[in-house]
Amino acid sequence: MWVTFIITLxxxxxxxxxxxxxxxxxxxxxxxxxxxxxNYVGKALETRITRRLRVDEREKQTWFGYAKDFLxxxxxxxxxxxxLLRFQGVLPFNPNGAVNLDWHxxxxxxxxxxxxxxxxxxxxxxxxxxxxxxxxxxLMFVAPTMAFTMALAFIRGILGKPIGQFYFDxxxxxxxxxxxISLFFGMWLIAFGVPQTLSPNxxxxxxxxxxxxxxxxxxxxxxxxKQLGNNGGGYYAVNGAHPFENPSDxxxxxxxxxxxxxxxxxxxxxxxxxxxRKQGFLYFGVMLLLFVIGTVFMxxxxxxxxxxxxxxxxxGALGTALYGAVTTAAETGAVNAMHDSLxxxxxxxxxxxxMLNVVFGGVGAGFMNLMMYVIITIFxxxxxxxxxxxxxxxxxxxxxxxxxxxxxxxxxxxxxxxTGLALVLQPGQDAITNAGPHGISQILYEYTxxxxxxxxGFEGLLDATPxxxxxxxxxxFFGRYIPLLLMxxxxxxxxxxxxxxxxGALQTDTxxxxxxxxxxxxxxGALTFxxxxxxxxxxxxxxxx
Amino acid sequence: MSSIKQAGIVVSLTMVLCxxxxxxxxxxxxxxxxxxxxxxSLIERDGEQIGSKWIAQPFVSEGYFHGRPTAxxxxxxxxxxxxxxxxxxxxxxHDSKLPGAIETSGSGLDPHISxxxxxSQVKRISETRSLDESEVERIIRETADGESYVNVLMMxxxxxxxx
Numbered sequence: 043m044w045v046t047f048i049i050t051l052x053x054x055x056x057x058x059x060x061x062x063x064x065x066x067x068x069x070x071x072x073x074x075x076x077x078x079x080x081n082y083v084g085k086a087l088e089t090r091i092t093r094r095l096r097v098d099e100r101e102k103q104t105w106f107g108y109a110k111d112f113l114x115x116x117x118x119x120x121x122x123x124x125x126l127l128r129f130q131g132v133l134p135f136n137p138n139g140a141v142n143l144d145w146h147x148x149x150x151x152x153x154x155x156x157x158x159x160x161x162x163x164x165x166x167x168x169x170x171x172x173x174x175x176x177x178x179x180x181l182m183f184v185a186p187t188m189a190f191t192m193a194l195a196f197i198r199g200i201l202g203k204p205i206g207q208f209y210f211d212x213x214x215x216x217x218x219x220x221x222x223i224s225l226f227f228g229m230w231l232i233a234f235g236v237p238q239t240l241s242p243n244x245x246x247x248x249x250x251x252x253x254x255x256x257x258x259x260x261x262x263x264x265x266x267x268k269q270l271g272n273n274g275g276g277y278y279a280v281n282g283a284h285p286f287e288n289p290s291d292x293x294x295x296x297x298x299x300x301x302x303x304x305x306x307x308x309x310x311x312x313x314x315x316x317x318x319r320k321q322g323f324l325y326f327g328v329m330l331l332l333f334v335i336g337t338v339f340m341x342x343x344x345x346x347x348x349x350x351x352x353x354x355x356x357x358g359a360l361g362t363a364l365y366g367a368v369t370t371a372a373e374t375g376a377v378n379a380m381h382d383s384l385x386x387x388x389x390x391x392x393x394x395x396x397m398l399n400v401v402f403g404g405v406g407a408g409f410m411n412l413m414m415y416v417i418i419t420i421f422x423x424x425x426x427x428x429x430x431x432x433x434x435x436x437x438x439x440x441x442x443x444x445x446x447x448x449x450x451x452x453x454x455x456x457x458x459x460x461t462g463l464a465l466v467l468q469p470g471q472d473a474i475t476n477a478g479p480h481g482i483s484q485i486l487y488e489y490t491x492x493x494x495x496x497x498x499g500f501e502g503l504l505d506a507t508p509x510x511x512x513x514x515x516x517x518x519f520f521g522r523y524i525p526l527l528l529m530x531x532x533x534x535x536x537x538x539x540x541x542x543x544x545x546g547a548l549q550t551d552t553x554x555x556x557x558x559x560x561x562x563x564x565x566x567g568a569l570t571f572x573x574x575x576x577x578x579x580x581x582x583x584x585x586x587x
Numbered sequence: 588m589s590s591i592k593q594a595g596i597v598v599s600l601t602m603v604l605c606x607x608x609x610x611x612x613x614x615x616x617x618x619x620x621x622x623x624x625x626x627x628s629l630i631e632r633d634g635e636q637i638g639s640k641w642i643a644q645p646f647v648s649e650g651y652f653h654g655r656p657t658a659x660x661x662x663x664x665x666x667x668x669x670x671x672x673x674x675x676x677x678x679x680x681h682d683s684k685l686p687g688a689i690e691t692s693g694s695g696l697d698p699h700i701s702x703x704x705x706x707s708q709v710k711r712i713s714e715t716r717s718l719d720e721s722e723v724e725r726i727i728r729e730t731a732d733g734e735s736y737v738n739v740l741m742m743x744x745x746x747x748x749x750x
Binding site: 091094095096097110111114115118119122175176179180182183184209212216221224225228229232233234235236237238239240241243244246247248249250252253254255256257258260262263264267278279280283284285286289347348349350351352353354355356358377378379380382383384385386475476477478479480483500501502582585586 | 590591593594595596597598600601602604605606607609610612613614616617618620621624625626627628629635636637638639640641642643644645646647648651655661662663664665666667668669670671672673674675678681683686687690691692693694695696697698699700701735736740743744747
């Protein structure tokens with residue numbers, strides 16, 4: 043069993059790493075602004091779109107202008123999405139008679155999909171075709187693109203290059219990265235049995251003569267961008283545990299590959315843009331080490347506890363453990379088993395991955411979190427050896443450190459604050475369905491998943507109420523936008539500084555620095571979240587042991 | 588051009604490209620190359636649709652293999668688990684000799700059972716159908732095709748073929 047696990051994990055890592063290195067190199071070379079490039083596939087589409095927008099690539103945007111375009115587009119999508127969901131009952135393309143969503147559910151749902159979280163408090167049939175197409179499916183492309191563009195701007199900023207043009211980046215990510223990969227792997231999913239049809243549900247007569255409804259639809263197109271974009275929202279209530287979303291070991295493996303592809307490619311994009319391949323590789327290595335440790339531990343908990351409660355036969359302990367570890371590491375939020383029913387100690391890994399949010403992390407956001415830890419590490423290391431801290435030849439001063447420290451505080455404040463709030467308030471306590479320490483875990487998981495923009499859940503939690511819609515909605519919103527904007531602001535501040543001489547500066551592409559970085563991530567993460575993890579999953583384990 | 592107007596153009600373009608054109612293109616290509624899978628892997632017998640290969644049916648008669656326990660009504664096609672935690676006192680104990688036979692599945696629609704679970708049903712089925720136990724076991728082996736789990740609906744179709 044362990045042998046199969048080790049072989050499968052190694053193969054998965056080798057394949058995704060190769061693919062993400064290729065993708066990272068491509069993006070790193072091609073997405074450099076103001077560069078004469080020969081004609082290439084898709085250029086016609088890109089030119090058409092950007093001409094209509096009257097944006098000029100040669101026109102330099104400041105980080106502030108870039109962030110303004112980013113925010114305007116986000117707010118407009120949120121507003122239009124909210125209106126469409128709120129009034130879907132009277133809008134066209136509503137053959138199944140879906141009713142208007144309540145204001146708090148529309149609020150939660152549109153934030154959820156806009157922030158790349160895809161936490162779902164609505165039930166599957168509650169949405170009209172119009173909402174599915176123009177809100178959910180569209181936002182599943184838009185949300186990862188947003189974080190991707192911010193990461194590109196961030197990298198250019200810290201490298202001291204021009205920030206770029208927001209709309210050029212936006213269009214390129216969708217046209218050259220998301221759409222082609224989605225179409226290619228969508229076909230594979232269909233080949234392995236994931237339905238892709240516009241026909242209505244069908245009623246069959248079972249072998250015992252009963253009538254059974256087979257619910258189907260355009261699932262493959264939804265599924266592939268859900269994984270590739272680290273979205274994670276399910277077509278069905280049980281997400282990737284549903285046999286139509288994930289019918290076999292093969293589709294399970296494709297899901298894992300797609301979830302890891304973009305987050306893994308970011309360090310390589312950085313390496314290519316900075317022309318520091320070794321550095322990119324070492325950053326990748328830190329995240330990989332965290333990932334491997336968590337995944338091995340996750341498998342060990344399932345190996346030691348062979349109950350198949352809430353799991354599917356076709357995945358077994360191996361497929362279930364990998365999926366749980368990958369979906370929380372890459373902040374996708376798809377599940378192929380009911381996480382509520384998994385071994386209690388496994389909950390530490392599932393939540394730990396989301397709390398760190400740097401074990402590859404969501405598209406773009408994970409890499410920016412890593413760079414935040416890099417700057418903290420440089421700061422600590424430079425103080426230890428009595429030097430001025432610099433990153434890529436730019437001095438790190440009070441302003442940068444304040445922005446980094448603020449970013450670091452956002453996620454624990456939101457996760458622990460909201461969890462504490464829900465634990466003392468009646469509407470929070472009422473949602474618990476598993477008494478004892480696991481009840482704490484259910485609430486903690488919900489907010490951790492919201493703030494990390496993951497979207498999976500301990501789904502027993504009765505979260506379809508105004509209290510949960512509003513609090514989780516704010517948790518997702520602030521968990522997304524505050525860190526992204528603070529980090530881009532920090533990059534903008536670094537960009538404008540003069541370059542100081544590199545001589546004698548702290549070398550960051552050494553094994554020593556890399557291990558220090560690993561230590562900082564583990565210590566900061568552990569100190570922040572260990573107490574609450576002891577109260578939840580660990581106490582549960584002690585109780586049943 | 589004002590930034591609101593720019594954003595408005597981008598919103599409508601992405602809605603058309605990602606919300607309509609993309610799923611439509613994949614549907615056309617998928618239906619052309621893999622029509623059966625794209626329609627839901629439906630199984631026909633005597634010209635009538637009797638189910639999907641991937642969706643569990645609620646078998647109760649003595650002469651059929653039974654699937655895993657479920658938290659949902661499988662006839663409605665809705666999916667769901669019971670979300671009972673490891674520490675939940677109502678959660679049934681696990682039987683290591685019959686993997687998956689006592690525990691509810693994740694989706695509620697799990698089409699498979701473990702080989703051990705299938706083997707434990709051989710005696711009941713062969714008695715009800717007056718078949719040799721070896722014949723029922725052969726169906727399990729052939730349907731499982733080397734895996735540690737086996738598709739319930741496919742086994743039951745083979746049983747019906749034997750008569």
